[in-house]
Ligand code: TXA
């Protein structure tokens with residue numbers, strides 16, 4: 095099939111395709127999502143097929159308003175309203191216990207809970223409204239590859255396999271939403287996946303503690319958020335994390351080992367190592383926001399076969415605030431490995 099690129103005047107056409115069960119990728123502020131009508135099991139099944147995603151990993155239900163969530167949930171956590179008022183639309187996914195049978199089992203992975211999010215993107219909110227139903231939306235990449243932060247990334251992975259894509263340029267944040275478990279009304283909210291909405295931001299709003307699940311789990315364990323168990327975001331090229339003070343030594347080592355090396359880092363480090371490596375992908379500045387925005391695009395760029403790299407070295411960030419989400423995705427890409435001589 096030919097994959098159509100829809101512009102903003104064609105949202106209605108894209109919505110019609112979704113309504114009848116076809117797949118259309120949509121932009122959000124985090125990463126691009128692969129949209130399908132949440133109420134059509136065959137369409138949702140197709141999402142798993144084209145991504146090559148394991149079916150026990152449930153999907154996020156993307157809504158255009160909090161009202162839409164009420165069709166599927168009746169027992170809300172007492173903090174829900176406050177959280178929604180402050181963070182939706184935005185990079186925060188909420189897990190609720192759902193009304194039995196209100197969503198197809200293929201959406202929820204057979205769980206009695208489901209994930210909901212109202213993305214902060216005008217075109218996509220309009221698309222959901224026009225489609226008249228919520229849309230499932232896993233990241234629009236081949237399972238196991240870095241999530242797509244541009245329409246070109248989606249095209250690269252899914253061209254010919256989906257009906258269309260709505261291009262809205264590069265995504266603002268660059269990593270997937272924070273997943274917050276609100277399914278037990280008597281328990282404190284728990285972060286299952288770190289993202290741009292931090293524990294501290296949530297605690298300021300709800301004026302009570304937020305718990306965190308362990309975000310990196312072994313294959314054999316069963317995490318609360320099924321997605322956390324899969325090896326995600328990993329390019330084919332070997333990736334190593336490099337601590338700030340280790341860069342000079344790491345570069346000497348790559349030369350000794352004759353490794354064709356690429357570097358993913360902010361301007362300070364990039365300028366320091368540029369002449370000694372085969373390729374550099376530079377974050378737009380040295381901030382953690384820039385690193386987070388550029389991480390997946392950089393990994394994809396440096397993993398390109400034409401560069402034929404043996405190794406990708408990536409700058410780390412302090413594990414606080416947004417740095418927690420950045421390091422979570424980076425550690426997965428690097429299989430937890432740091433450069434250590
Ligand atoms: O930013 C995002 O969240 C992007 C954009 C497109 O919205 N979407 C995204 O979807 O990252 P996906 O499918 O790649 O990640 C969904 C995550 C997975 O880790 C999954 O296990 C978790 O949400 N999840 C879904 N339903 C759940 C549930 N009922 N309980 C616990 N975790 C759940």
Ligand code: MG
Pocket residue numbers: 232233241
């Ligand atoms: Mg994903």
